[in-house]
Amino acid sequence: MAATKPRIKIPESAKSGELIEVRTLITHVMETGNRKDREGKTIPRDIVNTFVATYAGREVFRAELGPGISANPFIAFWLKVPGPGTFEFAWTDDSGTTVVETLPLNVV
Amino acid sequence: MAVRTATYTLMNRRAFVLAAGAGGLALPSWLQAAETAPAPVMAPFMERTQQFQDALSALLAGATPIEGKILVELPEIAENGNFVPLTVSVESPMTDADYVKSIHILSTANPVARVGSFHLSPVNGLAKVQSRMRLAKTQDVVALALQSNGIVLIATAMVKVTIGGCAS
Numbered sequence: 001m002a003a004t005k006p007r008i009k010i011p012e013s014a015k016s017g018e019l020i021e022v023r024t025l026i027t028h029v030m031e032t033g034n035r036k037d038r039e040g041k042t043i044p045r046d047i048v049n050t051f052v053a054t055y056a057g058r059e060v061f062r063a064e065l066g067p068g069i070s071a072n073p074f075i076a077f078w079l080k081v082p083g084p085g086t087f088e089f090a091w092t093d094d095s096g097t098t099v100v101e102t103l104p105l106n107v108v
Numbered sequence: 109m110a111v112r113t114a115t116y117t118l119m120n121r122r123a124f125v126l127a128a129g130a131g132g133l134a135l136p137s138w139l140q141a142a143e144t145a146p147a148p149v150m151a152p153f154m155e156r157t158q159q160f161q162d163a164l165s166a167l168l169a170g171a172t173p174i175e176g177k178i179l180v181e182l183p184e185i186a187e188n189g190n191f192v193p194l195t196v197s198v199e200s201p202m203t204d205a206d207y208v209k210s211i212h213i214l215s216t217a218n219p220v221a222r223v224g225s226f227h228l229s230p231v232n233g234l235a236k237v238q239s240r241m242r243l244a245k246t247q248d249v250v251a252l253a254l255q256s257n258g259i260v261l262i263a264t265a266m267v268k269v270t271i272g273g274c275a276s
Contacts, residue, residue, distance in 0.1 A: 061232065069224055070242055074238070075226075078233055078234035080232065
């Protein structure tokens with residue numbers, strides 16, 4: 001199942017050169033591949049394995065996730081605002097599906 | 109005709125032991141006096157899965173990691189092994205000349221050792237990442253930071269887990 005409902009938290013506005021925190025969350029079961037269903041069959045692994053954040057067209061953060069990351073993966077990182085721009089966040093899961101969320105940053 | 113009557117000396121075990129001891133015989137341990145010293149307290153053995161060791165060697169790529177400048181924030185006791193908040197921060201100027209290229213989280217006892225890898229560059233300004241991890245049981249969590257100057261930093265935090273995360 002694909003990831004759904006991405007939620008992003010960034011400041012309402014920021015100055016160029018300011019250090020801001022970017023908090024991201026997405027709904028995804030992050031199935032480890034170790035659980036068994038009621039019949040005893042192993043539930044196959046299905047996780048968000050890659051998260052990439054770009055800002056103003058360039059990659060600013062990349063994460064490779066394993067099954068040891070909790071369900072509904074929460075990832076927070078920092079950015080020194082290089083200038084005005086729009087964020088693009090992409091979550092890719094084991095099935096190859098990518099969910100993208102864009103969000104502009106109000107740079108004053 | 110003479111009737112010979114054999115005489116048996118009834119020897120109890122204690123007498124035998126004493127006699128044997130005096131005679132210099134080595135006795136099996138069950139015959140010897142019991143040791144009454146209390147058993148020593150054993151420190152809990154913090155395991156390191158083979159997968160963890162392989163993942164660590166692969167990431168180190170021959171470098172000798174040094175401790176310091178990297179802080180791993182994890183709760184001392186995790187009530188729920190499914191959601192353990194984690195923060196790793198590295199003291200770094202994050203300039204083009206000196207920055208943290210990547211931060212890696214390794215579990216020493218989960219079925220899969222590599223928990224997450226986070227790639228940074230000077231634009232991040234701060235080498236700090238947060239997430240939530242699964243811990244199958246009480247264990248050490250190891251964080252590695254690979255710097256642009258080739259230095260590898262390492263830090264370890266022990267987390268006691270009350271209820272293990274679902275076979276992560």
